[in-house]
Amino acid sequence: MSASPHISNSNSKGSAPLLRLEHISLSFKGVKAVTDISFDVAEGAITALIGPNGAGKSSLLNVINGVYQAQHGSITFDGEVRRHMHPHHAAVRGIARTFQNIALFKGMSVLDNVLTGRNLKRRSSWLEQALRIGRAPGEDDAQRRHAEKVIEFLHIQPWRNSVVGKLPYGLQKRVELARALAAEPRLLLLDEPMAGMNAEEKQEMSSFIADVNREFGTTVVLIEHDIGVVMQLADHVIVLDYGKKIGDGTPDDVRNNPDVIAAYLGTRH
Amino acid sequence: MIYTEAGQFSIRYSHDRRIFRLRQDRIGITALLLFAFAAVPLLGNDYWFSAILIPLLVLSLAGLGLNLLTGYAGQLSLGSAAFMAVGAFATYNFQLRVPGLPLLASMALGGVMAAGVALLFGLPSLRIKGFYLLVSTLAAQFFVEWFFTKFGWFSNNSASGVISAPPLLILGHDFSNPVGRYLLTLAVVVVVTALARNLVKSELGRNWMAVRDMDTAAAVIGIPLLRTKLLAFAISGFILGVAGALWAFTYLGTVEPHGFDLARSFQILFIIIIGGMGSILGNFLGAAFIVLFPVLLSQLSGSLLSGVIDAGQLENLQKIIFGVLIIAFLIKEPDGLARLWQIARERARVWPLRY
Numbered sequence: 001m002s003a004s005p006h007i008s009n010s011n012s013k014g015s016a017p018l019l020r021l022e023h024i025s026l027s028f029k030g031v032k033a034v035t036d037i038s039f040d041v042a043e044g045a046i047t048a049l050i051g052p053n054g055a056g057k058s059s060l061l062n063v064i065n066g067v068y069q070a071q072h073g074s075i076t077f078d079g080e081v082r083r084h085m086h087p088h089h090a091a092v093r094g095i096a097r098t099f100q101n102i103a104l105f106k107g108m109s110v111l112d113n114v115l116t117g118r119n120l121k122r123r124s125s126w127l128e129q130a131l132r133i134g135r136a137p138g139e140d141d142a143q144r145r146h147a148e149k150v151i152e153f154l155h156i157q158p159w160r161n162s163v164v165g166k167l168p169y170g171l172q173k174r175v176e177l178a179r180a181l182a183a184e185p186r187l188l189l190l191d192e193p194m195a196g197m198n199a200e201e202k203q204e205m206s207s208f209i210a211d212v213n214r215e216f217g218t219t220v221v222l223i224e225h226d227i228g229v230v231m232q233l234a235d236h237v238i239v240l241d242y243g244k245k246i247g248d249g250t251p252d253d254v255r256n257n258p259d260v261i262a263a264y265l266g267t268r269h
Numbered sequence: 270m271i272y273t274e275a276g277q278f279s280i281r282y283s284h285d286r287r288i289f290r291l292r293q294d295r296i297g298i299t300a301l302l303l304f305a306f307a308a309v310p311l312l313g314n315d316y317w318f319s320a321i322l323i324p325l326l327v328l329s330l331a332g333l334g335l336n337l338l339t340g341y342a343g344q345l346s347l348g349s350a351a352f353m354a355v356g357a358f359a360t361y362n363f364q365l366r367v368p369g370l371p372l373l374a375s376m377a378l379g380g381v382m383a384a385g386v387a388l389l390f391g392l393p394s395l396r397i398k399g400f401y402l403l404v405s406t407l408a409a410q411f412f413v414e415w416f417f418t419k420f421g422w423f424s425n426n427s428a429s430g431v432i433s434a435p436p437l438l439i440l441g442h443d444f445s446n447p448v449g450r451y452l453l454t455l456a457v458v459v460v461v462t463a464l465a466r467n468l469v470k471s472e473l474g475r476n477w478m479a480v481r482d483m484d485t486a487a488a489v490i491g492i493p494l495l496r497t498k499l500l501a502f503a504i505s506g507f508i509l510g511v512a513g514a515l516w517a518f519t520y521l522g523t524v525e526p527h528g529f530d531l532a533r534s535f536q537i538l539f540i541i542i543i544g545g546m547g548s549i550l551g552n553f554l555g556a557a558f559i560v561l562f563p564v565l566l567s568q569l570s571g572s573l574l575s576g577v578i579d580a581g582q583l584e585n586l587q588k589i590i591f592g593v594l595i596i597a598f599l600i601k602e603p604d605g606l607a608r609l610w611q612i613a614r615e616r617a618r619v620w621p622l623r624y
Contacts, residue, residue, distance in 0.1 A: 065489060091491030103486035105479045107547065115472075116479045120491040122472050126500065129471035130464050136471070137283065144282040183490060 016079065018043040018219050019064065019187060024073035026059055033059040034070070035243045041187075041236070046213050046220045048230040050254075051240035052263060057223045058100055060240070061189045064221070065090040065097055078186070091120060096185035098176045100192045100223075106165030110156060110175050113164055114147045117182030121146075147182055154178045154208060170201045174208070181212060188212065190222040194229060202226065206233050231255070239263065272617035288466050305455055310448045318447035319520075325560045326454045327515045332540040332552035333465055334508030339538075340546035341469055342501035343481025344394050345402050348387070348409035349509055349537040354529035355413060356383040356510025357517035358423050361524045364435055365425060372439055376457070376518075380510035386413070387506020394498045410531055417526040424524065431525040434518045450519040457515060461508060466549050468504070477501055478547070543595065545607030554606035563591060 017040035026034040034056040041047045049057045062068040064075065066085030075082050077093055085095075096117070105113055121143065124135035151157055154174050159167060164175055173193060180188060193209065194202045206229055212218050224230050230237060230251070237254040239247030241263040247254045254260055277292055279285045289295045313322065335349045360379030363370055370378075390409040394402050417423050424432050437444040437453060444453045468474055476497045479487040488494055517524040536559060544555020566587045574583060602608055 067485065067489065087488040088491055088493060091489060097489060099486065103483050103489075105482035105486070107482050108475065108478050112475050112478070116475045116487075116492065117490055119472060119476060126468070126471065126473040129473060130468040132286075132467060140286060140471075141282045144285075179490065 017041055018078060020076040022074050024063055024070045026063055026068060026070045032243050037245050039238050039245065039248055041219060041221055043219055044217050045235045046233055047236040047238065048234035049221065049223045049238050049240060050230055055240040056243040057240055058191055061097065061191055061223065065095045065189060091183065094186035095189065096180035096183045097189035098180050098191060098193060100195065102172045102176055104164045104172055104176055108164060109161050110164055111147060111160045113175055114150055114178050114182045115143060117179035118143050118146060120183060150178050150182050170197055173205065177208065185218060187219045187221065190220065192223050194224060194226060202229055209233060271620060272614055286470065288463065302459065310452065315447045318451040321560060321564065322451055323454050323520045325556050326458045327512055327520055328540060328560060329553045329556040330458045330461060330515065331509055331512035331537045332544060332556055333462060333549065334505045334512055335537050336541045336546065336552055337465060337508065338501050338505035340541055340548065341474060341481065342477035342498065344498060344501060345399060346406040347403055347534045347538065348390055348406035350529040350531065350533035351409040351413035352383045352387050352506045352509035353513025353516060354417060354526060355386045356380055356513035357524050358417055359383065360514035361432065362423060372437060376511055376514045379514045380507040383510025383513065384503040384507040388499055388503045391499055391502025395495055410534055414526050414530060431523050433523050437518060454515050454519045457511065461511060462549065465508065473500060543605055545605030548607035550610060551605050551607035558606065563587065566590060
């Protein structure tokens with residue numbers, strides 16, 4: 001897996017953020033999930049979204065890649081301003097993600113799951129593929145080669161041909177990351193990549209995320225509850241509570257922010 | 270021991286993509302095809318060809334058509350017989366109205382027509398799922414049956430609405446005798462099945478399964494849901510259309526709307542449920558079960574119970590036993606016959622050890 005070519009291009013553009021959310025508000029039939037949230041994500045950074053349950057973190061990720069459409073506000077990704085994202089458009093522009101409750105294709109093998117992550121890199125038509133003519137065979141090889149690199153990177157070779165639904169939880173999480181990485185994304189959204197893992201698995205997953213960020217220059221936005229992991233991994237932390245942003249800065253800024261402490265530990269009344 | 274992959278290494282990615290990766294599978298399928306093409310025509314009799322083998326093959330093909338849509342792409346449908354009817358009537362009309370068009374070309378065009386109709390009735394799948402979709406495909410079933418009964422032009426204004434199929438001529442050879450019809454059916458089924466097997470292992474096949482297993486995630490990684498679902502309907506429709514043409518031309522010998530009623534759609538659905546969803550082999554096993562089991566049952570009950578119970582009752586009894594057996598089997602093995610085959614294969618792999 002080679003570092004994606006556009007990274008050097010956008011660095012030369014100056015310090016414009018890769019992703020900018022402006023005044024995003026999202027409600028479901030009057031229930032406000034997210035209220036007037038704005039923040040920037042710098043190219044190449046690891047940004048953590050933290051906050052108590054129900055703070056609107058997952059909703060915000062869903063807005064970024066278009067699973068939900070915000071009622072107000074705008075999303076700027078790589079210089080393109082949009083009122084709404086659309087999942088397909090987000091994928092085409094290079095936004096990949098994982099889900100909180102693993103959203104793998106359970107009936108398929110690990111390899112097939114990873115290969116689906118590369119579906120946008122296809123040029124040959126289904127007819128060429130069915131008849132195995134034209135561009136299809138060469139492309140099949142190239143896709144497979146790339147998928148194998150991702151599989152190797154995340155150390156899941158032994159399970160290549162296993163059906164995903166039968167793998168243990170921790171491995172499924174890793175396969176989901178592999179599927180997202182297979183698309184060679186510029187922005188990777190991770191929704192609780194370490195939820196339900198033991199300390200050792202968390203450590204392993206953290207180092208995979210750090211490696212992805214360092215080796216491919218992939219910008220990462222992740223949601224995580226384990227503050228220890230967040231402080232160790234993230235360059236930039238955004239704190240949400242009841243759908244509002246209450247903190248935004250480096251891990252150290254956030255650690256000393258009284259509002260954040262109040263949200264997490266409660267205050268004396 | 271007898272079914273092990275030991276010593277067979279894939280040293281190229283293209284080896285992994287072969288239709289049958291294991292040498293044992295390749296030898297097995299070659300032997301089976303040789304047997305089917307060379308030995309069966311010599312061994313079989315007309316009853317076997319006309320009453321068992323031809324319907325078995327055609328229903329397998331129809332099952333394959335539905336399985337791509339339901340087992341792979343996860344879209345339920347009860348319109349299978351309707352798409353078969355479109356294929357049959359279109360093939361008949363191409364043969365009738367375009368002089369000189371080869372039979373196989375007419376069948377392919379019939380398939381294309383069925384694909385078009387299936388595509389149209391697949392449009393609701395973009396908005397609705399599951400049982401609601403099932404009901405909307407039911408509309409195709411009733412509409413098509415009514416349509417071909419109502420408009421006589423499609424059956425060449427024949428008074429009874431039943432038309433006999435023309436002789437089956439391919440490159441000057443007459444395939445109208447039972448052996449010829451069997452060979453023609455077999456050849457078409459083998460070719461279409463091989464293509465389908467390639468297709469489900471390709472990008473489109475993976476996209477279908479992705480949409481089936483988790484459509485939100487599929488959309489998020491960039492799989493176009495609309496295109497993927499509609500292609501499933503169209504390709505499934507094509508295969509069902511070809512199966513319909515074969516049903517009318519090589520099995521029934523007549524083309525009539527009532528050969529493609531709702532009971533046929535259910536029969537095809539049962540084939541894939543019994544055979545195994547999301548399995549190519551399952552279609553053949555399921556069709557064999559549906560075709561052979563009643564024959565076996567009637568032979569058995571005929572020899573054991575004739576004279577004890579009268580013939581009409583016996584027939585009903587057979588249906589009851591058949592239904593009970595299906596239920597019992599599905600409780601025991603909900604994933605169908607294909608799963609049994611898979612388990613047998615795993616056992617053979619480690620035999621004589623247990624694991």
